[in-house]
Amino acid sequence: MNENPKGWRGSADLWLDAAYQLLVTSGVEAVKILPLAKAVRMSRPSFYWHFEDREALLDALIARWDAKNTGNLVAQTRQHAVSIAEALFNLFDCWLDEDLFDAKLDFAIRNWAQSAPNLKTKLEIADQTRVKAITDMFVRHGFNPFQSDIRASAIYYTQVGYIAMMVEEPKSKRIERMPAYIETFTGNSPTESEIARFKARHLGSSN
Template identity: 30%
Template structure:
């Protein structure tokens, strides 16, 4: 009987070492939860579903979070940081130029840096199931409208007309988000001067100024 030739691969026949256990960061869990929230709503933000997506165990989640409520809290902090903080900062502005202040408010939405329309809509929908969150969202709506109202007052409009114009502007913006309105960029640019004329009215010194809203 001929002796067996040694294997060219010393590791041949040995079991493969176990793959290292995957560890996800807290930020990765929050990012995945935010994506689920924006696409399918808060009811779809579940530990098991997120774990299956990452192909990890529930233990990976509990390494970073004490509970699902803890993750929900992080999502709300994300909303406050990118969708509320810019308006809180504007609230502290002491003296304003009416048109300039209006333009600054509008560009928080238009520039989306860091403002996120998808996150704003998702949190608004989430607020339908939470009384405390509903109150917080309503307070943010009131703040945004009051900032717009302040800009119209500074332009010289009466208090009554300022609040109406502020509401029309805000409801217009939220409505665009709600119906996911899309428009050819070139066509939108053509309409911008008209938006300025309609939303700002005849009291604006330069009615040809465009409003990207």
Template identity: 30%
Template sequence: MAATARAPRDTWIEEGLRALAAGGPDAVRVDVLAKTLEVTRGSFYWHFKNREALLEALLETWEEKGADQVIARIEAEGIDARDKVRLLGTLVPLSPLMPVELAIRDWARRDPAVAERLRRVDNRRMGYLRTLFSSFCPDPGDVEARSMLAFSLAIANQSVAANHNTHSRAEVLALATRHLLI
């Protein structure tokens, strides 16, 4: 099939996120993406100055969808803080962005600018969790511990391959969440 002239900017970003999730930033290559999208390389340059601009757009998209939109969605629910934590516990692990999240965390180990962005996003997420937990936990140390445990559970759950004896993963996550909300 002959390459078409142009793909929308969002299509480039979506395919770039898939490549990032599959192989890290080195897998985000203009020629490979163009071939996958069946478009010319010129389509890329219509939307992006260079590969670095695409990588920046990928990070911006991850930040917007993985932090800003998640928090906005939860705040729009009109539920109490405990239910917000429960909802976070169901949304985050099932997010289609989780493979991208893990790739960005790996990328941040080698790139100081990505590490700084990750720190900023993680600080925002932790700040949100602190706000939720502090609404029903009076002890600041307890708020910090619960926030860290909830955040770690959401991110690291994807990396844990352990069996849970007679419980399913979903049951164990529900139990862990219940313990956080006591």
């Protein structure tokens, strides 16, 4: 491939998107400036218009992960819901919509953290933040703090297990199972209308 037009240095997001692709497909060791320059079809010096060095790029990747996965998860737990079932369906949107929660990125970050103590600390804080957000959601719906923490932990670490084991499950099958998950995690069954609204936003109104 030819390089992009002379004088055009792209954008920080262009380089960051390319770095993301290398991270989720090949791991952090593959995220290097020369392969990135080839991927975006620009010269290596163009990289330095946007990032001071490779470490700055890696920091930007971590910031993107934290804002997207942790930020969106917390926001979903705070969505309006008239019942705990509806609240959990809002949370479960994260497991079905990559625009809300990127499981591939979470998996890559967890792998990276095994050899990066500072990132491991950030990951532990992110996990705690996510569990607390789910716990607070249960408390708002009338569960006592202890039960809320237990239920939140069960829900969250079930999803972490899905990510860590790279579970491949058809979207339609997972959606069909989610009402039963809600009954298991809360002791309450979602109503037919709650189930219908959830399915409509993920499968379409015809399903």
